[in-house]
Amino acid sequence: MILDFKITNYKSFQEETTFSMVAETSKLKSSNIHQIKNDIGEFYRASKVSVIYGANASGKSNLLSALTDFISYIINQPRLGMQVKIHKPFSFDLDSMDKPTKYQLTFLGPQNIRYEYSVTVDYSRIIEEKLNYFPEKRPRNIFKRKSNGKKTEETDNEIKYGIEEHVVDKKKYSIFSNQLLLSKFAEEPHDILNKVYLYFRDRFNLEVCHTNYSESLRETAAKMLLNNNKLTENVKKLFKVADTKIIDFKIEEIEDKDSINYFGIESLIKGKSKKKVHVHFTHAIYKNSNIIKRARVQMPHNSESKGTQTLFTIGTNIFNTLSKGQVLIVDELDSSLHPYITKMLVQLFLSEEINKYGAQLIFNTHDVTLLDEELFRKDQIWITEKSEKGVSELFCVSDFEGLREDTPFEKWYMAGKFGGLPNIPNLEKIFSE
Known part of the structure; x- marks a missing residue:
């Protein structure tokens, strides 16, 4: 189950951006929330569904692709010397183009224990990788990996790195410089890391993210x-x-x-x-x-x-x-579907009788009829906006002060009170000239 996801310098998200599915303390629409208490007595509340709105090219799809790219890179191991495909820096700033891309995912993994997994990459190597978990309410580090920076080849166009050695529980593991250490445990035995790898392999449905x-x-x-x-x-x-x-x-x-x-x-x-x-x-x-x-x-x-x-x-x-009980990520859930059908698909996840195993749905849409205060809580609705410089910003509707759960979300959004709308000028003035 996803709790938080952070990205920095990924496509249009230049600055650190946080997307959260942690539910606020409000008791309204309790069926929209998964409530879990694990074996060490920690209690978590996470949204079953999160929806993202925004104008075209505002960053909605980039946020979803950041998550799916990250999960896919964990599951699929690269060949030696291949470019790190999840290094996708902001392209409209000369300084950002050469900076790393950073990811951090907080999730409830095996036995509903909280994990924090962070990765920093450039175009040719994994710079840093760290996995913490909380088996006793305090964090424990499972491994922390830093690139040794040894180059095997350097030309005018690129730098290549070779094989690195890293230690986990006093055992050395040889991995490619462009390979995630966690991915190594698809094959190598380890009491914890095997289960964490399988969590990523089995608990995410990435099939319909980009086309359905x-x-x-x-x-x-x-x-x-x-x-x-x-x-x-x-x-x-x-x-x-x-x-x-x-x-x-x-x-x-x-x-x-x-x-x-x-x-x-x-x-x-x-x-x-x-x-x-x-x-x-x-x-x-x-x-x-x-x-x-x-x-x-x-x-x-x-x-x-x-x-x-x-x-x-x-x-x-x-x-x-x-x-x-997987996490399903869908880009444009409403594509080719009637609004009533899209709403029905969302309700499948919100139902306590149907969604029994902790499944989550993350999707974006332009269908404003889903902005229904009877359907969603305010902490389930996210908005993307893009600045004049092409930088995406992400914020939650619950960030707005004074907003109640019975506020007519659709009317406020269409009136521009949440932002996230395209700025369309006077058409006659533009095209008549």
């Missing part, structure tokens, strides 16, 4: 459903309650003949062929406004609307996230 109806995502979602009856049942129910007029869907795994055809010759070598997943949606057939019993027509996935395709992929990932 691509062909690859459709296939991934379909494969999730193939061998999971409960998940399939829930997605079918979702299509019914969303009033899509789809009464069923069928998933088939079919051998892809193109994958075993080499230079026009069919190859029957075992293991060379691939399988494609096909999804067909079932519709009723009518005559004189009456349904014809047992008459059905099946339409392929790509014949359906963008909204239906989106609902299939996002719905599958949502129910998968809910069943595993």
Whole structure:
């Protein structure tokens, strides 16, 4: 479960920026909050859902990509000499371009113990990496790693670093200079670090962050459903309650003949062929406004609307996230979906009966109808703004003094009281010239 996330010098976020899911003390809308007490008696309250608003190019997507980039880099180990892909400095300032990018994530990990993990990188190496945890209310350091700075190659264009050695619990580990030490414990045995690595690998759903109806995502979602009856049942129910007029869907795994055809010759070598997943949606057939019993027509996935395709992929990932207590990150949750459907998807996370395992949803949107004081608490709503210099700022609606939980959030936002709106000038003055 995420508590706080901090970034510095990442894309449009030049200065240190903090995004928090820690809930305030207000007892209103208690179903919107996960409340957890761990084995050492610490009590935590975290939002189930956080939503981010702001004008186009204000930094909403950058905030989400910072988190997904960071998690992905932990899970996927780079090759020696590769550029550190999570070094993405602010590009509109000469000083910032050469400075490191910093990340810090505070989360409830294994046994709901609090962890703080921080990483500082430049384009070719991990400069610093530190992991603390709180097994007895006081922090304990598991490891602290600093780059030794030994260069293996230096040219006019770049500096390359080689292999480093770092000690954890009196044991030496050799790692690439561009590799996170935590990533090493995907394979190396360690009582704590194995579990922390698995937490990042298994507790984050990054599939639909940047697009939620691509062909690859459709296939991934379909494969999730193939061998999971409960998940399939829930997605079918979702299509019914969303009033899509789809009464069923069928998933088939079919051998892809193109994958075993080499230079026009069919190859029957075992293991060379691939399988494609096909999804067909079932519709009723009518005559004189009456349904014809047992008459059905099946339409392929790509014949359906963008909204239906989106609902299939996002719905599958949502129910998968809910069943595993994961963190789901979605860029533009409302893409191709009706506002009522988007609201329904959010309500799945807010429900105490449905969200039983601590799942969290972080998303951005332009759908102002979700700014409903009956749906969200003020500490769940975030706003991004960008300065004249292209620097993004992030703030929470709860930062505004005098704001009550029953304040009409949508009206205040559209009136510009929270900021985060595009500044559109007089069109006739601009274009008539």
